[in-house]
Amino acid sequence: MKSSQTLNIQSTIKENKSHKMKDRIITGLMYLEIIAVALIVLVPVLWIIGTSFDNSSSLATSSIIPKNPTLNNYKKLFNGTDFTLWYGNTLKIAIVNMVCSVIITTLTAYVFSRFKFKGKKASLLGIMVLQMFPSFMAMTAIYILFLNFGLLDNLYGLALTYIAGQIPYNVWLMKGYLGGVSMSLDEAAMLDGATRLQIFWKIIIPLAFPMITFLAVSTFMAPWMDYILPRLLISSDSKKTLAVGLYDLISSDANNQYTQFAAGAVLVAVPITILYVALQKHLIYGITAGSTKE
Amino acid sequence: MVVNEQKKVTPLIPGIASAIIWGLGQLFNKQYVKALFFFLLQMVVVIVECLTGNYFVDNFVIRSDGGFFVKGIWGLITLGTQPRKMSLVGVTEGDHSIILMIKGIIVVMVALIFVAIYIWNIRDAYKTCKLYNESNVRLSTKAYIRELWESMFHYIILLPSGILLMFLSIMPIIFSALTAFTNYTKTNMPPTHLVDWVGLDNFKNLINIPIWTKTFFGVFGWTLIWAVIATVTCFFFGLIQAVILNSKRIKFKKLWRGIYILPWAIPSMVSLLVFRTMFNGQFGPVSQLLLDLGITSERVAWFSDPTNPNLARITLLVINLWLGFPYFMALMTGIMTGISDDLYEAAKIDGATPFDEFKSITLPIVLNAASPLLIMSFASNFNNFNVIYFLTDGGPTNVNYQFAGSTDILITWVYKLTLDNQLYNMASVMSILIFILIGSISLWNLRRTKGFKED
Numbered sequence: 001m002k003s004s005q006t007l008n009i010q011s012t013i014k015e016n017k018s019h020k021m022k023d024r025i026i027t028g029l030m031y032l033e034i035i036a037v038a039l040i041v042l043v044p045v046l047w048i049i050g051t052s053f054d055n056s057s058s059l060a061t062s063s064i065i066p067k068n069p070t071l072n073n074y075k076k077l078f079n080g081t082d083f084t085l086w087y088g089n090t091l092k093i094a095i096v097n098m099v100c101s102v103i104i105t106t107l108t109a110y111v112f113s114r115f116k117f118k119g120k121k122a123s124l125l126g127i128m129v130l131q132m133f134p135s136f137m138a139m140t141a142i143y144i145l146f147l148n149f150g151l152l153d154n155l156y157g158l159a160l161t162y163i164a165g166q167i168p169y170n171v172w173l174m175k176g177y178l179g180g181v182s183m184s185l186d187e188a189a190m191l192d193g194a195t196r197l198q199i200f201w202k203i204i205i206p207l208a209f210p211m212i213t214f215l216a217v218s219t220f221m222a223p224w225m226d227y228i229l230p231r232l233l234i235s236s237d238s239k240k241t242l243a244v245g246l247y248d249l250i251s252s253d254a255n256n257q258y259t260q261f262a263a264g265a266v267l268v269a270v271p272i273t274i275l276y277v278a279l280q281k282h283l284i285y286g287i288t289a290g291s292t293k294e
Numbered sequence: 295m296v297v298n299e300q301k302k303v304t305p306l307i308p309g310i311a312s313a314i315i316w317g318l319g320q321l322f323n324k325q326y327v328k329a330l331f332f333f334l335l336q337m338v339v340v341i342v343e344c345l346t347g348n349y350f351v352d353n354f355v356i357r358s359d360g361g362f363f364v365k366g367i368w369g370l371i372t373l374g375t376q377p378r379k380m381s382l383v384g385v386t387e388g389d390h391s392i393i394l395m396i397k398g399i400i401v402v403m404v405a406l407i408f409v410a411i412y413i414w415n416i417r418d419a420y421k422t423c424k425l426y427n428e429s430n431v432r433l434s435t436k437a438y439i440r441e442l443w444e445s446m447f448h449y450i451i452l453l454p455s456g457i458l459l460m461f462l463s464i465m466p467i468i469f470s471a472l473t474a475f476t477n478y479t480k481t482n483m484p485p486t487h488l489v490d491w492v493g494l495d496n497f498k499n500l501i502n503i504p505i506w507t508k509t510f511f512g513v514f515g516w517t518l519i520w521a522v523i524a525t526v527t528c529f530f531f532g533l534i535q536a537v538i539l540n541s542k543r544i545k546f547k548k549l550w551r552g553i554y555i556l557p558w559a560i561p562s563m564v565s566l567l568v569f570r571t572m573f574n575g576q577f578g579p580v581s582q583l584l585l586d587l588g589i590t591s592e593r594v595a596w597f598s599d600p601t602n603p604n605l606a607r608i609t610l611l612v613i614n615l616w617l618g619f620p621y622f623m624a625l626m627t628g629i630m631t632g633i634s635d636d637l638y639e640a641a642k643i644d645g646a647t648p649f650d651e652f653k654s655i656t657l658p659i660v661l662n663a664a665s666p667l668l669i670m671s672f673a674s675n676f677n678n679f680n681v682i683y684f685l686t687d688g689g690p691t692n693v694n695y696q697f698a699g700s701t702d703i704l705i706t707w708v709y710k711l712t713l714d715n716q717l718y719n720m721a722s723v724m725s726i727l728i729f730i731l732i733g734s735i736s737l738w739n740l741r742r743t744k745g746f747k748e749d
Contacts, residue, residue: 030543037535038550044572104454125741129737140466142466176743273556
């Protein structure tokens with residue numbers, strides 16, 4: 001009886017030891033995996049930063065750590081191209097898009113989440129589904145519409161298409177979010193005699209703040225990455241956006257400016273990346289709030 | 295009694311009056327401001343029509359004398375009747391079918407707005423009179439506006455987004471859908487030629503002309519494979535990364551998460567163009583590295599080797615994984631923080647291994663919560679124009695296809711048909727097919743999300 005007990009204890013100790021070994025191996029493997037993935041993620045990022053400081057304009061010699069680092073590419077970008085102009089244009093569109101989108105989307109979502117009216121669900125589903133129509137064909141029609149209203153080659157015209165384009169998805173996200181917010185505050189304010197617009201400004205806006213942050217960031221971001229719309233609607237050089245300008249640096253077959261492109265890419269990506277990383281909590285919150293299933 | 299009976303009339307009379315002249319019924323109801331409002335709106339329609347047309351000529355022809363509304367509708371129906379003519383005198387401008395068509399759609403939409411106002415005007419005249427008959431109450435215009443604001447608040451607030459969507463989303467979609475029923479192509483371009491309605495001919499061509507059928511099914515098959523694999527790989531890799539980072543064994547979680555979030559944070563166009571240069575067949579550093587290490591004996595044309603389309607496809611999927619997993623990782627991390635610890639504690643007591651926990655707790659909960667986003671991601675990958683266009687531009691070339699390369703998905707094919715080959719009608723047929731497929735999947739999917747569940 002006693003001896004068997006000691007035996008038992010001994011075997012548990014042994015088991016524990018091998019358990020610890022196993023534990024360490026697993027931890028080691030997990031670290032190996034995350035380090036490997038981190039490297040794969042970082043290499044292209046570091047490569048483009050390295051290339052932006054490279055001395056030649058070709059890619060063949062570029063590496064993560066350039067041999068003769070120089071700021072020439074950045075200088076050329078500012079002096080030789082309209083880079084600052086493109087940056088300014090894109091910034092302008094981004095801000096207009098952000099401000100108008102936040103106001104229109106939040107108001108629309110407020111109505112959709114707090115009022116009952118005829119055709120509510122149908123119109124919400126309808127616009128969401130219409131969004132699925134491939135947009136290039138639609139471009140011809142927008143082109144001719146803008147031609148008739150003098151909005152072609154106009155930054156605000158471009159911003160208008162962004163504002164319209166983001167409505168369905170963001171209204172749906174915002175509505176999902178507001179639906180999860182209790183209506184008791186609204187009702188209390190209503191009883192106190194507040195008007196619906198007052199309720200909107202004083203109650204809904206503060207309550208929806210996390211989602212509004214998400215909306216603001218994502219609508220601010222959209223014009224920096226979009227290529228097709230400005231390509232089709234903007235024709236003059238001075239009104240190009242960054243996406244078009246940068247693409248043109250490397251899209252021609254003959255005179256490619258890869259290192260200048262790299263410098264431009266770094267200048268675009270750095271502020272946006274910082275913004276994203278800093279606000280990641282809100283962004284993750286934004287996507288999970290309305291679009292998931294319970 | 296007698297006086298009252300003389301005053302009361304059937305509400306049909308002001309209703310009919312308003313149907314004949316806008317605001318006449320309101321005048322009858324002694325609501326002068328409202329009457330003026332409706333009357334002025336009608337005058338706007340009449341004046342616009344008269345000023346834009348020539349109605350006071352002897353032999354009236356719609357094509358040259360019709361106003362905004364009449365000519366617009368005529369243009370939409372006929373798509374123009376006179377092509378551009380070349381003669382000794384020079385060029386006589388003809389009709390531009392496409393402009394006529396788009397203007398026609400705009401006219402119909404504007405007209406519908408006015409029809410709605412017209413109906414409102416009649417109903418208002420009828421209702422006001424009826425209310426007066428029943429209760430002797432007649433709202434002043436001011437009170438009416440207040441009441442309108444109260445009862446129509448939601449519609450009024452929706453007006454700006456409604457108008458934006460109507461002109462920038464719905465109008466273009468109607469136009470491109472209608473293009474599928476015309477012969478609008480490169481060889482039949484306005485203004486030198488007229489475009490005509492051709493019914494279902496384009497759809498028939500897709501079935502009857504072998505090269506179209508072959509390209510369609512080839513491209514469609516690859517689009518499906520691409521969308522499924524791209525979604526599944528990003529989802530599972532993101533999930534695995536999230537689970538590993540969530541583990542208590544890992545330190546510096548914030549640092550790792552910060553690194554992993556980078557591909558999501560960097561503007562995708564920038565990273566796509568970076569990858570395009572890295573995988574460049576002639577001088578890209580990836581080929582160079584493989585060459586230097588002696589793994590390959592010659593440079594690899596990742597995206598442009600026609601003999602090896604699958605290499606391009608696999609490379610695309612791998613790069614897409616780099617771009618796409620952080621989004622799912624972030625998402626899963628968010629969902630996983632919502633799972634109660636009690637579940638895991640209970641599982642531990644029952645002697646579950648970490649793998650059991652993952653399989654029976656984490657995975658089902660995450661899959662269930664994220665399933666709408668998974669479908670949405672499938673839909674967006676199905677139409678993932680950017681990745682294909684910026685990395686391979688559809689290449690490598692495929693001689694068996696009509697205007698498409700081996701990695702072209704439907705949406706990039708549509709783009710090529712539209713902008714490179716100007717086969718607008720076929721592109722539009724394709725758009726409609728994509729729309730029906732993705733639209734119905736999304737419709738089914740959206741109805742299951744929180745955003746729609748509540749009401």
